[in-house]
Amino acid sequence: MSTTAIADHALLSDRHSAALVSRAGSVDWLCFPRFDSPSVFGRLLDDVAGHLEVAPAVAEDATTSRRYVDETLVLETTWATPGGTLVLTDALATGPSTDPHALGSAAPRLLVRAAECTAGDVEVGIEFVPRPEYGLVEPLLEGVPGGVVARGGGDVLVLSCPVPLAVANGSATGVLRLHAGERVLLGLAHRSTSEAFPTPWGAAELDTALRDTVEAWRTWSRAHQxxxxxxxxxxxxxxxxxxxxxxxxxxxxxxxxxxxxxxxxxxxxxxxxxxxxxxxxxxxxxxxxxxxxxxxxxxxxxxxxxxxxxxxxxxxxxxxxxxxxxxxxxxxxxxxxxxxxxxxxxxxxxxxxxxxxxxxxxxxxxxxxxxxxxxxxxxxxxxxxxxxxxxxxxxxxxxxxxxxxxxxxxxxxxxxxxxxxxxxxxxxxxxxxxxxxxxxxxxxxxxxxxxxxxxxxxxxxxxxxxxxxxxxxxxxxxxxxxxxxxxxxxxxxxxxxxxxxxxxxxxxxxxxxxxxxxxxxxxxxxxxxxxxxxxxxxxxxxxxxxxxxxxxxxxxxxxxxxxxxxxxxxxxxxxxxxxxxxxxxxxxxxxxxxxxxxxxxxxxxxxxxxxxxxxxxxx
Structure with missing residues (x-):
């Protein structure tokens, strides 16, 4: 049973599908490749139905604030912890767009999560618990260079991650320490089992996808509003x-x-x-x-x-x-x-x-x-x-x-x-x-x-x-x-x-x-x-x-x-x-x-x- 307040969530969208991210840094809802597809993360409806969490490893004494980057639906979550400050930037990548009427037309089916320490030192916890088909499927997880691949229920999910994660019981977890000025990018890409076997995205590719998404939303907003x-x-x-x-x-x-x-x-x-x-x-x-x-x-x-x-x-x-x-x-x-x-x-x-x-x-x-x-x-x-x-x-x-x-x-x-x-x-x-x-x-x-x-x-x-x-x-x-x-x-x-x-x-x-x-x-x-x-x-x-x-x-x-x-x-x-x-x-x-x-x-x-x-x- 999920108990997190509905209002504790924020929306991400690439105009093909949507994700909901909690104040705790957990992606509690994500359907790939369409809004009405079965969820791959469904913690919103049941704790056992999957999630992807990126947050301070110890968050009990942290204060949290959130905002959307101006003129976009790119989310920033900031934790001020006793040891340092962590800023997490989340987006469902829209793909590049200079045409304000084509927002999302080149969406790559990719969730980007950029974690940056802006002051002090912060330990960042990562939990990847994919559960396709509304939590019915516990997929097979395999560590690969640059991340983890999950296969099951017709879905292939590739988590790009700069540090090795421990894989067990259909989940992948890990902790990394960031110092002031350090930034890491994670990505979650979706493919069907009928598509070519995917490989993890590199940090430069993820950074470009994030910047393209900010610019695409701003292009739309400035042309329309x-x-x-x-x-x-x-x-x-x-x-x-x-x-x-x-x-x-x-x-x-x-x-x-x-x-x-x-x-x-x-x-x-x-x-x-x-x-x-x-x-x-x-x-x-x-x-x-x-x-x-x-x-x-x-x-x-x-x-x-x-x-x-x-x-x-x-x-x-x-x-x-x-x-x-x-x-x-x-x-x-x-x-x-x-x-x-x-x-x-x-x-x-x-x-x-x-x-x-x-x-x-x-x-x-x-x-x-x-x-x-x-x-x-x-x-x-x-x-x-x-x-x-x-x-x-x-x-x-x-x-x-x-x-x-x-x-x-x-x-x-x-x-x-x-x-x-x-x-x-x-x-x-x-x-x-x-x-x-x-x-x-x-x-x-x-x-x-x-x-x-x-x-x-x-x-x-x-x-x-x-x-x-x-x-x-x-x-x-x-x-x-x-x-x-x-x-x-x-x-x-x-x-x-x-x-x-x-x-x-x-x-x-x-x-x-x-x-x-x-x-x-x-x-x-x-x-x-x-x-x-x-x-x-x-x-x-x-x-x-x-x-x-x-x-x-x-x-x-x-x-x-x-x-x-x-x-x-x-x-x-x-x-x-x-x-x-x-x-x-x-x-x-x-x-x-x-x-x-x-x-x-x-x-x-x-x-x-x-x-x-x-x-x-x-x-």
Whole structure:
């Protein structure tokens, strides 16, 4: 069982895969060669599932600090020990890149760890405990000149190390002493068993790979990041995190880097988030429009049009709500019963059963992102015909299916319902399709789309509002609140100062928050969503509240809510999905794209509202 706090980890990414590094210098999570590959280090979910640790051999009296190298996702961890100071620099190598739109295209599948003594003397301990296939495999380890080779489970891992390591019981360990000014580099390279037998990297090669990675991230940041509003550094850093969660070969965006980090300690709400949800990816593209730039829009829409083609074209079917990062459709869920889970939170799952759910809101998120980014979607692009036909088909499906029940944005595993948010987003799909009718070459469809949008609007206003709850509610005929209804003014369905919208905003702020003022998605008491147990407050929803308040020009309240949520970034600026209501600890998969998306968009909305209020301009 792993007990290290989720917030004690930092993210590394080469835009193919991701690693999480603890404050103790342990790589507790690493999947090669893709985000969704089986882990080779899985200590995050069970102490016996593998790790690679580089840290002071005696760290009990050390103080630790961390930071990312400016404008990068290259991590520096510094230990000040009684005998000296050790600085560890970690990166998943991106390969060299002078093209800011090709970050990670030449990634060599290499983790680089550079340990430098900057003062005094430090003994450095090294523990290499590879456990491929989520800890199922104890590989064969062999010492070779310049390092150690581990083979097993289809993976070949080569640890480059400047000192001999003792090999025993599927592990390699050693200690080296560094004096002030001395620096050593370690590297972990991955190959499959079908590739040529690899050899360890030399120190000069590793140093070049590290410097190339710093420069590649800086090239991307400087070319993309121009936001100058409030919380500038948080917004820019969140933009890099979202880029880090993007799979470079296809443009697919993973919801998070991990699987099965729980929404409640010891509970069953543990899901695999290493896939692309249409909803999350579209929200990410919109956030990148603020925090970076949308030049990657073409790649994503090409990926999605190809991946989802069979979902909406050629047969009467729904758009599949999520895909593998290579475009895979079948994401069948299974449990890994040999793993204890983070703090004994079982089951540990891989795959995600939500892939087969109906969630009709996705049409709105998709058309919404296309509308916002349409200037970047060149109609002469070779793939333009495919995504144009795809978007028209999505609008048609929203018009046809909006009256049906679904599992909703929160993917409930209980009975399907008429969720208000799902209806709202079908309206968004049609509203944006109408606005894009000319470039989509769909003028003949506008009349039908407009009629369907009017029907949805009437249904939401009459069946989604409750005089008893004094709020728009989670589903038609319900009295339950749902934070997703805060999106109503954000997407332009109602102005934020409409009395019904103001009442809904206040209802969420007053009755759907914890003692800290953080927002729940909805109340889970009594297993209303088909699952046992409770969950924490949801950071995205808290940022939605800040954004809705900004839309209503309640800037001071919006700032207060934003600051409240932003206090939960960890020491290197990362957010998980939720916050434990009793302890204030981060919960859920990590880092979570949704949370960083919420931060970016709320900061931008508050910036816009402040300018609007200061100028006296109308909303």
């Amino acid at each position: 121009s936001y100058q509003g409030p919380w500038r550094e948080l917004v820019h850093h969140s933009g890099r995190v979202l880029q880090a969660l993007t799979y470079q070969p296809t443009g697919a965006v993973v919801a998070a880097a991990t699987t099965s980090l729980p929404e409640g300690v010891g509970g069953e709400r543990n899901w695999d988030y290493r896939y692309t949800w249409v909803r999350d990816a579209c929200f990410t593209l919109e956030a990148l429009w603020v925090a970076a730039c949308p030049d990657e829009a073409h790649q994503f829409f090409d990926y999605l049009a190809v991946s989802a083609a069979a979902s909406v074209r050629g047969r009467d079917a729904d758009l599949q709500i999520m895909f593998g990062i290579g475009g895979e459709h079948d994401l069948t869920e299974r449990t890994l019963d040999h793993l204890a889970g983070w703090r004994d939170s079982r089951p540990v799952r891989v795959g995600n059963g939500a892939w087969s759910q109906r969630q009709i809101d996705v049409y709105g998120e998709l058309l919404g992102a296309a509308h916002q980014l349409f200037d970047q979607l060149n109609p002469d692009h070779p793939g333009a015909g495919a995504w144009r036909e795809f978007l028209v088909a999505c609008a048609d499906t929203a018009a046809r299916r909006w009256r049906e029940t679904d599992q909703g944005i929160w993917e409930v595993r209980g009975e399907p319902r008429h969720f208000l948010y799902s209806k709202l987003m079908c309206w968004v799909a049609l509203d944006r399709a109408i606005a894009l009718a000319e470039p989509l070459r769909a003028d003949a469809k506008v009349e039908g789309w407009r009629a369907a949008a009017a029907e949805i609007r009437e249904a939401v206003l009459t069946q989604g509002w409750s005089d008893t709850a004094k709020s728009f509610t989670q589903s038609f005929g319900s009295l339950d609140l749902d934070a997703s209804n805060l999106m109503m003014p954000i997407v332009g369905f109602l102005p934020a100062d409409d009395p019904r919208m103001l009442a809904t905003i206040d209802a969420v702020a007053d009755r759907l928050t914890d003692e800290r003022g953080l927002v729940y998605r909805y109340r889970t008491e009594g297993g209303v969503d088909g699952l046992a147990g409770e969950e924490g407050t949801f950071l995205l929803c808290t940022f939605w509240l800040a954004r809705a308040l900004a839309e209503a020009d309640q800037v001071d309240r919006a700032r207060a809510v934003f600051d409240r949520a932003a206090t939960y970034v960890n020491d290197v600026g990362l957010l998980a999905e939720e916050v434990d209501e009793s302890t204030g600890e981060l919960l859920g998969n990590f880092p979570q794209a949704f949370s960083h998306i919420g931060l970016v968009n709320a900061a931008w909305a508050i910036s816009e509202a402040e300018q609007r209020v200061a100028s006296g301009a109308p909303r």
